[in-house]
Amino acid sequence: MQLKGKRAVVTGSTSGIGLGIARELARAGASVVINSFTDAPEDHALAKDLAAETSADVRYIQADMSKPDQCRALIEQAGGCDILVNNAGIQHVARIEEFPVEKWDAIIAINLSSAFHTTAAALPGMYAAGWGRVVNIASAHGLTASPYKAAYIAAKHGVVGLTKTTALEAAGKGITCNAICPGYVLTPIVEKQIPDQMKTHGMDRETVIKEVMLSRQPSGEFATVEQMGGTAVFLCSDAAAQITGTTISVDGGWTAL
Numbered sequence: 001m002q003l004k005g006k007r008a009v010v011t012g013s014t015s016g017i018g019l020g021i022a023r024e025l026a027r028a029g030a031s032v033v034i035n036s037f038t039d040a041p042e043d044h045a046l047a048k049d050l051a052a053e054t055s056a057d058v059r060y061i062q063a064d065m066s067k068p069d070q071c072r073a074l075i076e077q078a079g080g081c082d083i084l085v086n087n088a089g090i091q092h093v094a095r096i097e098e099f100p101v102e103k104w105d106a107i108i109a110i111n112l113s114s115a116f117h118t119t120a121a122a123l124p125g126m127y128a129a130g131w132g133r134v135v136n137i138a139s140a141h142g143l144t145a146s147p148y149k150a151a152y153i154a155a156k157h158g159v160v161g162l163t164k165t166t167a168l169e170a171a172g173k174g175i176t177c178n179a180i181c182p183g184y185v186l187t188p189i190v191e192k193q194i195p196d197q198m199k200t201h202g203m204d205r206e207t208v209i210k211e212v213m214l215s216r217q218p219s220g221e222f223a224t225v226e227q228m229g230g231t232a233v234f235l236c237s238d239a240a241a242q243i244t245g246t247t248i249s250v251d252g253g254w255t256a257l
């Protein structure tokens with residue numbers, strides 16, 4: 001129970017990587033706030049189930065990460081936090097000249113600006129406690145680019161820059177800030193793309209996964225949400241106290257190519 005007594009907030013954590021990280025933090029003993037923009041009974045039920053499964057204190061707080069005020073209010077309603085995981089993110093794929101302006105604005109707001117607002121709200125409490133961990137979920141696309149994902153790639157490169165500045169400002173105060181850069185992880189958002197890709201390429205599921213989705217991932221395997229959770233727990237450990245301002249790729253070798 002290495003994180004017993006620590007309070008964690010994970011943004012965008014009702015599915016996929018955020019939920020995987022919330023689960024591993026709870027299993028390590030932290031009390032955890034999970035979040036999304038909805039306020040459905042299932043959201044609160046998910047928190048209850050996670051609490052029962054891990055014996056940790058888990059609650060759900062609704063906040064829309066596209067709204068600066070709600071980002072800051074999330075931290076306030078959580079009563080501050082020792083561990084902040086900025087995970088909420090969305091995607092849109094289009095050529096730059098056809099990229100809808102509202103999609104650009106939404107991706108920059110949710111994938112990048114939300115991390116600035118939550119970090120700004122969380123840091124004073126971390127400074128007062130003399131301990132803190134900020135873990136930003138960037139992407140292999142925070143380090144490399146692909147066509148048709150301009151907003152996502154700009155936002156994720158921005159997250160890596162924000163990570164470095166946060167680390168420098170907080171250095172020597174018991175606080176670290178790092179970015180995890182996942183390659184392809186088989187979350188609901190990725191799963192949903194498979195039927196379209198099968199149609200577009202005239203391929204079966206296995207061929208699409210191998211030859212289209214994982215073509216840039218030398219391991220030929222998806223990374224898992226459990227691996228993201230394990231990496232986040234490691235970054236919160238004492239062993240990682242001098243790891244700050246950097247990126248950790250969990251991408252099956254994508255960025256080594």
Ligand code: NAD
Binds near residue numbers: 013139181186187189
């Ligand atoms: P997902 O769609 O399964 O999860 C995204 C979460 O964000 C959901 O819980 C959703 O409710 C929440 N969310 C969306 N908009 C929100 C808003 N306005 N306010 C609050 N919450 C909101 O996706 P995922 O694959 O788990 O992605 C999580 C993070 O990991 C994202 O930042 C994504 O860019 C990053 N990532 C994912 C992959 C991958 O292959 N899946 C790879 C690299 C990076």
